[in-house]
Amino acid sequence: MDRLREKVRNLLKEGKVAGYLGYKIKEGHPLPYLFTPERLEEVDEAIVAPDDARYPLDKLLQQLATSYPDATFAVQVRGCDERGLNELYKWGQLDPEKVMLVGIACTQDQANYCECPGPWATVIDYGEKCEAVLRSKRVDRIDALAGEEAFKEWLQSFNRCIKCYGCRDVCPMCFCKECSLEHPDLMSTGTVPPDSIFQLVRAIHMAGRCIDCGLCEENCPADIPLRVLYKKANMLVKDLFDYETGAPEAGLSPWKFLGDESTMDTKPM
Amino acid sequence: MSEATFEPKIIGFFCNWCTYAGADLAGVSRLQYPPNIRVIRVMCSGTVSPHHVLRAFQKGADGVLIGGCHIGDCHYLRGNFMTIKRMRFLQDLLKFTGYEDGRLHLEWISAAEGPKLAQTIRDFTQKIKDLGPSRLKLAPHAA
Numbered sequence: 120m121d122r123l124r125e126k127v128r129n130l131l132k133e134g135k136v137a138g139y140l141g142y143k144i145k146e147g148h149p150l151p152y153l154f155t156p157e158r159l160e161e162v163d164e165a166i167v168a169p170d171d172a173r174y175p176l177d178k179l180l181q182q183l184a185t186s187y188p189d190a191t192f193a194v195q196v197r198g199c200d201e202r203g204l205n206e207l208y209k210w211g212q213l214d215p216e217k218v219m220l221v222g223i224a225c226t227q228d229q230a231n232y233c234e235c236p237g238p239w240a241t242v243i244d245y246g247e248k249c250e251a252v253l254r255s256k257r258v259d260r261i262d263a264l265a266g267e268e269a270f271k272e273w274l275q276s277f278n279r280c281i282k283c284y285g286c287r288d289v290c291p292m293c294f295c296k297e298c299s300l301e302h303p304d305l306m307s308t309g310t311v312p313p314d315s316i317f318q319l320v321r322a323i324h325m326a327g328r329c330i331d332c333g334l335c336e337e338n339c340p341a342d343i344p345l346r347v348l349y350k351k352a353n354m355l356v357k358d359l360f361d362y363e364t365g366a367p368e369a370g371l372s373p374w375k376f377l378g379d380e381s382t383m384d385t386k387p388m
Numbered sequence: 389m390s391e392a393t394f395e396p397k398i399i400g401f402f403c404n405w406c407t408y409a410g411a412d413l414a415g416v417s418r419l420q421y422p423p424n425i426r427v428i429r430v431m432c433s434g435t436v437s438p439h440h441v442l443r444a445f446q447k448g449a450d451g452v453l454i455g456g457c458h459i460g461d462c463h464y465l466r467g468n469f470m471t472i473k474r475m476r477f478l479q480d481l482l483k484f485t486g487y488e489d490g491r492l493h494l495e496w497i498s499a500a501e502g503p504k505l506a507q508t509i510r511d512f513t514q515k516i517k518d519l520g521p522s523r524l525k526l527a528p529h530a531a
Contacts, residue, residue, distance in 0.1 A: 261484065270486030270523050305439045307446075315487075315524060316442040322481060323438045348485070355480045360473065373473055377434075377466040381459050383476055385494045388511055 123221060123244045124162050130193050131156040136219055137190035140176055140183065142168040151179055167195070167245050170229040175334055177203040177291035184213055193219040198237040199332035202365025203291045206330055209371055212294050224248050233333055234350070257347045258354065273348075274315060279341035282313045286321065286335035286345055292328045299324070318348060326352035327372040330365045359383075396450035396516040400427040400509075401436045405463040406498045407455030413502030421509040424516075425453065433457070433494075434467030438478045441492060448525050451491045451516040453509070458496040468496070487524055491516065 130136045131154065143152035143164050149172045154162055168174070180194050196204065201220065207213045222240030227249040230238035234255040239248050261269055287293045287300060299305050299320055307314050329349040336346040353364050360373035402408040408429050414421065430436055433456030441452050454475060456468045475494040482488045493512055497505045 264486070266483070266486040266489050267523070268486065269484070270527070273485045273487075274527050299439055305443055314446050315527070316446045319442055319481065319485065319487070320439060323442075323478070326477060326481075351484050352481060355477055355484075359476055359480070377469045381466075381469040381472060383472045385472065385496065386476065386479060388490075388493055388495075388508075388515060 120165075120167065120245065123167065124165050126244055127154065127165055127193065127221060128159065128162045130219065131159060131162065135191065136193040137187065138183070139165070139193040139195075139221065140180055141165045141195040141221065142172075142174075148172070150174070151176060153183070167223055170226060170232075173197070173332070173334065173337075175289055175291040175332070176200055177207060178289075180204075180218070181207070181212055181291075181294060184217065189217075191217045191219060193221050195221045195223060196240045197223045197225055197332075198235060198239050199233075199330050199365075200291075201240045202237065202330035203332065205367045206292060206328060206365050206372075207294070208367075209375070210294070210328075233331070235331065255347070255350050257344065258350050261347060261351070273318075276341075276343045277315050277318050278312045280312045280317060280343060281341055282311050282317070283340060285338045285340065286343075289334045289338040290325075291332065291334075292325070292330060318343065318345065321345075322348045322352045325349040327356040327360075327362055327364050327374055329353055394517060394521060396424050396513065396521070397448060398425045398451040398453060398509075398513060398516060399444040399449045400425045400453045400455060401430050401433065401440065402427050402455040403433040403457055403463075403468075404429055404431050406457035406461065406496075407433075407505065409499035410455070410497045410501050410505040413499065414506045415502075417502050419502055419506040421506040422513040424513045425509050432462065432464050432467040433471040434462075434464070434469070436471065436474075438474055441475075441478060445488060445491070445522060445524050448522075450519075450522045450525070451493070451512060453512050454492075454494045455497045455505070455508075456494070458498055461498060488522060491519065491522060 127139045139154040142149050149168045151174045176194055177200055183192055208215045220242050221244050222242035224239035224243045224246035230249050230252055234252045236251050236253055333346050356362050362373050363369045433454055436454055444452050456471050462468045479492050495508050
């Protein structure tokens with residue numbers, strides 16, 4: 120923790136950043152907090168959020184960047200947060216020149232729980248690299264089900280949905296001003312549970328964009344296994360278009376451009 | 389609804405420049421195909437969003453057929469590059485969730501391919517008839 124605080128203190132002192140978005144204990148709870156050079160002494164209280172108290176810092180950073188477009192901010196990132204930043208740069212939502220990373224490596228427990236293929240940031244200021252989890256057992260389990268059973272299982276989950284939009288609101292990658300989930304021509308209004316395509320529409324939007332932070336699933340009051348759905352969507356994008364979501368060198372998302380040629384074949388009937 | 393009398397509802401999204409013109413040709417050539425398909429004309433198959441396909445299934449479609457120009461023949465040059473990306477992805481996603489498998493079909497049909505259009509619609513209608521009504525339609529509180 121000292122190493123992290125020292126880095127943050129130096130960044131703030133040298134005026135390299137206008138603020139550091141991290142965590143602090145407030146009234147017994149670890150909560151996101153913006154540390155500023157004016158109150159340097161607070162940096163001693165900066166912490167790394169415990170595994171079960173993660174917040175969408177990327178989303179808060181977008182709000183900060185909108186309010187202070189010329190300022191540079193440092194932000195605490197886990198592996199997923201950093202993938203999110205990379206993806207947000209590509210989608211033109213943040214300027215990479217205006218972001219500095221304070222990186223965290225997740226614990227092995229967290230990585231296992233998330234089935235995370237990259238549980239550390241490229242710069243590590245806290246924690247040790249652990250073993251990445253390259254295969255998702257949760258996705259494999261659904262993959263092994265026959266169509267009928269998979270449908271039953273998904274529908275059971277989707278029918279629990281209370282349409283709180285929590286998954287969308289917590290998602291660091293959901294930055295659209297207008298949302299197709301609220302479009303009356305695309306989604307029925309005034310019914311709970313919502314249309315059974317509700318989660319699929321979100322899954323389509325998450326393909327090539329979801330950075331697998333898992334906050335949607337943790338936020339969901341109905342315990343819908345959203346993460347499995349989005350993990351699969353990303354796996355399909357990887358298989359079909361060879362696009363690694365959140366990787367800085369992967370180029371643009373396949374949905375962002377038409378391409379110079381098309382080598383895909385239609386599926387036979 | 390019993391299997392014997394099951395008449396599927398199929399939504400067709402046909403591109404204005406190729407497949408829709410192909411349907412015109414099939415019409416003036418008096419080629420027969422089943423009336424289960426309801427055709428929606430779009431300016432380009434690339435304008436068909438996955439939302440539209442999902443919405444069609446939600447509203448009770450048993451099958452969705454997308455018709456576009458052959459790769460390289462698109463009136464907007466590369467519009468159908470996006471069509472195939474989207475539809476291949478959506479087909480796989482629908483399969484994973486068990487919603488539909490094989491009920492979404494994409495076929496490239498040019499303005500000169502009237503017979504191919506009629507044959508595609510005949511084959512697709514038969515396939516959907518064999519599959520039976522869509523799961524989404526039958527499921528409790530799904531619609």
